[in-house]
Amino acid sequence: MAIERTLTIIKPDAVAAGHIGDIIKLFEAQKFRIVAARLVNLSKKEAEGFYAVHRSKGFFESLTNFMSSGSALVMVLEAENAIKRLREVMGATNPANAAPGTIRKLYAASIESNAVHGSDAPETAAYEISYFFPGMNLI
Numbered sequence: 001m002a003i004e005r006t007l008t009i010i011k012p013d014a015v016a017a018g019h020i021g022d023i024i025k026l027f028e029a030q031k032f033r034i035v036a037a038r039l040v041n042l043s044k045k046e047a048e049g050f051y052a053v054h055r056s057k058g059f060f061e062s063l064t065n066f067m068s069s070g071s072a073l074v075m076v077l078e079a080e081n082a083i084k085r086l087r088e089v090m091g092a093t094n095p096a097n098a099a100p101g102t103i104r105k106l107y108a109a110s111i112e113s114n115a116v117h118g119s120d121a122p123e124t125a126a127y128e129i130s131y132f133f134p135g136m137n138l139i
């Protein structure tokens, strides 16, 4: 299995609730290595650019308001099979459907305020990593 890089965001709800440390502890316990990190306060325009693929969705306006509502921690994680494994560690998008022990089960409040983001495919990871870390090696 290949070493991959993926993008994660600890979203404004989890940062405001003081869960940065808890979530990083889970990542490190699962052998993800943090290879880049930025604490950001996204503008509405930056949130819209990041989530451009969801522009036609009914939740786009609310999602981009939420994502620009406070500090968020953006990180590139590296591990074997990182993209798929990160999504397993995060749990289902809707915390009501997330498995026990996953980040969203532990820390998310709703389908929108769902604590973390993770890239869903290699192409998405490439776009998302370069969105926040231009020029960064993707592996």
Ligand code: CMP
Residues within 6 Å of the ligand: 054, 059, 063, 093, 111, 112, 113, 114, 116, 117, 118
């Ligand atoms: P994320 O994994 O960052 O990808 C897109 C985000 O949109 C998702 O997490 C949620 O924060 C949000 N989202 C997805 N589906 C819905 C929905 N049905 N209603 C509100 N927000 C949603």
